[in-house]
Amino acid sequence: MISTTLNIYTHITDNMQRSAANKIEQGFGRNEGSLSEIEQTPDQTVKTPQTAKFEPKQPKIRRPGTGCITEINDHLFEGRYSPTNAYGKRTPRNVYAKTREECEEKLAELITQMNAEIAEEKANLKEGTD
Numbered sequence: 001m002i003s004t005t006l007n008i009y010t011h012i013t014d015n016m017q018r019s020a021a022n023k024i025e026q027g028f029g030r031n032e033g034s035l036s037e038i039e040q041t042p043d044q045t046v047k048t049p050q051t052a053k054f055e056p057k058q059p060k061i062r063r064p065g066t067g068c069i070t071e072i073n074d075h076l077f078e079g080r081y082s083p084t085n086a087y088g089k090r091t092p093r094n095v096y097a098k099t100r101e102e103c104e105e106k107l108a109e110l111i112t113q114m115n116a117e118i119a120e121e122k123a124n125l126k127e128g129t130d
Helices: 002-009 014-028 100-129
Strands: 068-073 076-081 093-097
Touching: 068 100, 076 100, 093 100
Parallel strands: none
Antiparallel strands: 068 076, 076 093
């Protein structure tokens, strides 16, 4: 039993152990360097770690006041904005587009337009009560 185990694991050399330890250290970000020239064997090549490309993920729920965009099917997106009007009632409006970018643009236009309308309603309501 012991001889079988020794036969399996005796091929691990000191260089292999150092290389594995160095890779673990690089994974934790503690060691910026690589194996020194003395520790490398001729058949070993030192690879520089590649950083992952950062891509921000769009959350399912957008910030308040920015509306929401959902993909209805593979070629249609819906943008929805439901602000509270001057009278305290929610007024939902929708826009539709073929691409997400186009829907974002249409939704931004809708938001500015509706916010201007709500501000005008609030001003008219305030003038009427004064």
